Amino acid sequence: MTLNLSLQKLDHYSIFIVCIYIIKISFTFFALYYTYLTFGKLEKDVEKDDSISWVKLWKDRTELLFVFLMSSMLLYLFFPFGVKQRCIDDTHTRNLLFIYAIVIFITTDWHFFVYKSGAFDIMKKVK
Secondary structure, eight states: OOOOOTTOOOHHHHHHHHHHHHHHHHHHHHHHHHHHHHHTOOOHHHHHHHHHHHHHHHHHHHHHHHHHHHHHHHHHHTTTOOOOOOOOOHHHHHHHHHHHHHHHHHHHHTTHHHHHSHHHHHHHHOO
């Protein structure tokens, strides 16, 4: 699949795919950097270092965002009641992939975004 990235014909799906690529490249960078920073160190030393915890935080966030974007793409591509162009004509396979995307949404560990973001602290203070 090739992406048409000209500014005149940039549709929403192409922008979405480019965002997925950017998030995946960011995750790869943070994962490699985290591995580099923690290589040969003891676990207690890793927990004390703020730069390592910052890299781990962003590695985890970009991974979760990638999972969210990929499951959103599965929902979009395999929505069983849509009238758009079909990627897969087999109804059972399309339904299976759509249900798989819903399962990914449900089973993802969302507390990482909710409790470790600054927005949650602001919501707790509002009464």
